[in-house]
Amino acid sequence: MLQQSSDAAAGFILRDDSGCPMLASAHKIGKKTVTIAEAIALRDSLLTALKLGFQNVLVKGDSSLIINCVIGRFKCP
Numbered sequence: 001m002l003q004q005s006s007d008a009a010a011g012f013i014l015r016d017d018s019g020c021p022m023l024a025s026a027h028k029i030g031k032k033t034v035t036i037a038e039a040i041a042l043r044d045s046l047l048t049a050l051k052l053g054f055q056n057v058l059v060k061g062d063s064s065l066i067i068n069c070v071i072g073r074f075k076c077p
Contacts (some may be wrong), residue, residue, distance in 0.1 A: 012045035012060040014052075023048065035077065038063035042070070 011026030025048065029040055042061060049057050061067055068074040 007033055008034075008037045010037050010041040010044060012041050012048070014045065014049060014054075015018045023052075035063065035065055042066060 010029050011024070011027055011048070013021050014023045016022050025044065029037060030038070032074050034040065038061065042059070045059070059070075065074065065077075069076045
């Protein structure tokens with residue numbers, strides 16, 4: 001069974017093509033597993049990029065499970 005944290009948060013940084021930060025965001029998300037927190041951060045970053053009109057994005061993350069799910073290597077849990 002996965003443990004949950006009462007202090008989970010999701011956050012992201014959007015950078016320009018030179019790597020300079022343009023926008024950062026983080027917010028509490030309640031009791032969530034680390035995997036769910038990583039997925040929420042990815043979702044939030046992509047929705048924000050879409051709202052800002054970004055057409056080309058490069059996504060970087062540190063959760064191999066989320067990355068492999070997104071690229072289709074693993075089935076989503």
